[in-house]
Amino acid sequence: MCTGKCSRFVGLSLLPMAFICIICNLLLMFPNGETKWTDHITLQVWLMAGIGGAGLFMLCPSCNAIRAGGKGCCGEGCCGNRCRMLRSMISSIFGGLGSFYCLAVSGVALNDGPLCNFADPEQKSNWKYHFKEMENSYLTNKTSWNLCTQPPNIVLWHIVLFSILLAISSIEFVLCAIQIINSLMGVMCGDCRKKNNNEA
Template sequence: MCTGKCSRLIGIVLFPLGLCAIICNLLLYFPNGKILATEEITDYVWYFHGIIGAGLLVFLTAFMTLGAGGEGCCANRCGMLLSVLLALLGTAGGAYCVVISAMGLVDGPLCDTGDGTYTYPFRNDTEEESYLFQQNTWDICREPENIVLWNIVLFSILLGLGAIEALLCAIQVINGLVGFLCGTCLRKRRTGIA
């Protein structure tokens, strides 16, 4: 496959992934569609890992890879080199999303356990198995309703999206380096004389 076509394909795939990451991060602010006070929302949501890391940083990479894969001013060796630099930024953004999502999954949600105060009941859990695999412990969180499932699903989706984006951006780093060293292999159409 041509490096230009590969860049274009990666750019096209990164856009919906980044949009999904932003939506998932925004949904974490509204557990079960409820508006909560700032101090009642899980700490890891405030790192903006889906909005900035897997969203905006990946959008920058997607724009540049589309430009490097097209037939415009960026479809040359210089454009490929710039796509490498932005793909490194996108890889870091995807990895950041993976790390924060994993930490959010390990620590569990912030919730009211019935006494009116919001705590992390699963943080520093000393049991052999994580709360993730013991569904019978999830009912310890009374408010917001179903917060454990809400956090597990959204943080898992963000973890997966971040991993896919980091992988695609890493592939673009390699593709961009090959395009920079060997050229983009885009052929301009000849018009007129055959």
């Protein structure tokens, strides 16, 4: 696979992933799909790692990678291809940083658990990160999930969405790393496609 086709593949792969991350982060802001719990949202949700790091921050390297795989405004042939590859390499570095940010935040969120209200007959309100204080991981102890009474189903909501963010940001990080290497090869060696190739 030549550098141009590889860039196009990476760019087209990153684009839907960025939108999925944005949607996941937005859903985390509305636990159980309700708006009444917005005063009690996990800190990692407010860090906007899915919206910023793996979402909007990923649109630039995605678009640049797609353009690097086509015929852009800076001309055809060797010079134009190298120019687009250089821009794609620089933007992929920043994209890698954004995806790593989302990966780190999601990992911490899964480790600490959600902010929730534990069932406590002596206290009406007991909002804090209860799972963070447990010796054993709550991820493998499903019976402890029922202790979180508010918001409803918050533990499953938290685990599923942050797991998606963790998985996608990991893939984005790998793709950005591949694109950095691919773009570097494109800058040094040029695009292997022929000048008369009409591929967009």
